Amino acid sequence: xxxxxxxxxxxxxxxxxxxxxxxxxxxxxxxxxxxxxxxxxxxxxxxxxxxxxxxxxxxxxxxxxxxxxxxxxxxxxxxxxxxxxxxxxxxxxxxxxxxxxxxxxxxxxxxxxxxxxxxxxxxxxxxxxxxxxxxxxxxxxxxxxxxxxxxxxxxxxxxxxxxxxxxxxxxxxxxxxxxxxxxxxxxxxxxxxxxxxxxxxxxxxxxxxxxxxxxxxxxxxxxxxxxxxxxxxxxxxxxxxxxxxxxxxxxxxxxxxxxxxxxxxxxxxxxxxxxxxxxxxxxxxxxxxxxxxxxxxxxxxxxxxxxxxxxxxxxxxxxxxxxxxxxxxxxxxxxxxxxxxxxxxx
Numbered sequence: 001x002x003x004x005x006x007x008x009x010x011x012x013x014x015x016x017x018x019x020x021x022x023x024x025x026x027x028x029x030x031x032x033x034x035x036x037x038x039x040x041x042x043x044x045x046x047x048x049x050x051x052x053x054x055x056x057x058x059x060x061x062x063x064x065x066x067x068x069x070x071x072x073x074x075x076x077x078x079x080x081x082x083x084x085x086x087x088x089x090x091x092x093x094x095x096x097x098x099x100x101x102x103x104x105x106x107x108x109x110x111x112x113x114x115x116x117x118x119x120x121x122x123x124x125x126x127x128x129x130x131x132x133x134x135x136x137x138x139x140x141x142x143x144x145x146x147x148x149x150x151x152x153x154x155x156x157x158x159x160x161x162x163x164x165x166x167x168x169x170x171x172x173x174x175x176x177x178x179x180x181x182x183x184x185x186x187x188x189x190x191x192x193x194x195x196x197x198x199x200x201x202x203x204x205x206x207x208x209x210x211x212x213x214x215x216x217x218x219x220x221x222x223x224x225x226x227x228x229x230x231x232x233x234x235x236x237x238x239x240x241x242x243x244x245x246x247x248x249x250x251x252x253x254x255x256x257x258x259x260x261x262x263x264x265x266x267x268x269x270x271x272x273x274x275x276x277x278x279x280x281x282x283x284x285x286x287x288x289x290x291x292x293x294x295x296x297x298x299x300x301x302x303x304x305x306x307x308x309x310x311x312x313x314x315x316x317x318x319x320x321x322x323x324x325x326x327x328x329x330x331x332x333x334x335x336x337x338x339x340x341x342x343x344x345x346x
Contacts (some may be wrong), residue, residue: 003191007144014039021142022109025117027124028146032185037146038085038116045081045114053077058124060089065101072105072113078113087118091137092127099133107141107218117141148183151287158188162204165196169204175290176206180231183287215292217248221256224337225264229301233341240337250329251321254336258314265307267292313339 014020020041026034046054056071068086076082094102109115117124122167124143126134139145149157158174163310169177180259181191191213215223220239227236238296269278274298286292299307317336 007142008146011037011142011144014205015044018044020045020114022111022113023106023117023141024113025119025137025141025143028301029121030146030148030184031120032189033149034118034146037144040119040150041114042083042085045079045083047079050077050079054079054082056082056084056118058084058086058089060086060117062193063089065094065098065105069101069105072115073110076112082113084113084115085118086115088120088122089117090122091117092125092133099130103133103136106136109140149185153185154178157185158192161189161192162196164175165192167196167202167204168201172290173204173209175288177213178288179290179294180209180213180215180219182218187216196239216250217243217256218260221253221260222291222294225257225260225325226298228337228340228344229298231265231301231344236337236341237289240333244330244333250333253320253333254314254321254329257310257336258318261307261310261314263295264299264302265304265311266305267295268302268307271296271299272304302344306346309343310340 013022015037015315025059026038028034036043042051044053056074058071059066066322068084071084074082091102105225128134148154155174157172158177159169177188177191177195181188194212195204198212200203220243220311224236224239227233227239244250266283267280270276275330277289277296280286280295281289284292313336317332321327321332
């Protein structure tokens with residue numbers, strides 16, 4: 001993790017100083033940052049107005065090393081360097097001849113070219129069995145992973161986005177936005193715009209977010225299990241009905257429900273054993289205490305016996321859905337919700 005962060009921070013420094021290297025791999029789930037720093041690299045190296053001459057974009061599918069080499073070797077026009085961007089090129093699935101040619105290309109990259117492999121739809125996963133190729137990649141290519149930002153950086157970024165919209169948001173409300181919509185910046189940008197446009201007051205509130213933001217699946221399932229814990233069975237049924245109408249796969253829904261129920265059971269055990277939110281955060285690798293506090297609040301309304309039974313019953317239904325042919329998965333989910341409600345009433 002430290003090496004990945006170092007590579008990311010070094011990229012930022014190199015862009016600022018104009019000392020970018022000759023080859024990079026850009027990958028990771030935080031596409032907003034990936035695209036931002038890609039654009040900054042192009043701007044720094046090529047300059048505005050010269051992209052048509054010096055910024056070459058290639059698709060990785062069916063790309064040959066020979067075609068790539070032609071672009072890499074093309075001299076810059078009215079600029080010091082060129083940028084060659086290759087999207088979704090599966091480096092480790094090329095044939096032996098192409099691999100050898102690729103390694104030779106890496107070993108002789110011209111100083112005036114910056115070659116950037118961007119992984120968007122494909123996963124970047126080095127094959128360690130290809131030792132010669134891995135050695136060449138390690139020696140000549142800098143891999144930069146764009147990951148979800150630290151909580152502090154993300155909260156600051158959300159604050160800046162809302163200030164640009166003429167609004168303010170406190171840290172607690174921003175945490176609720178992250179819990180509701182997820183932590184990826186590209187997902188948050190349109191939601192921030194909607195919430196800012198909807199809010200009447202200058203200060204964004206939780207109600208503003210709940211009114212118009214589109215919640216991620218995990219947040220909706222948490223709301224469903226939390227509704228059961230407080231005996232609001234109509235609300236739980238309403239959420240499940242909405243998810244099914246949106247054509248969410250029942251198997252996927254059950255998997256997310258199982259995860260949330262396991263979290264709830266863990267929180268109940270924490271309460272029983274006098275453990276705090278920090279223990280719960282460690283167990284579930286939470287980066288914020290906000291979801292931990294919500295879990296402990298919900299767990300305080302259910303018994304340990306109910307939480308343990310719910311986890312076990314979810315596993316039984318999962319096995320039934322996957323192993324018995326002809327099962328009506330939607331009906332199984334609805335029945336499971338009724339069972340959860342009935343058991344909670346006892």
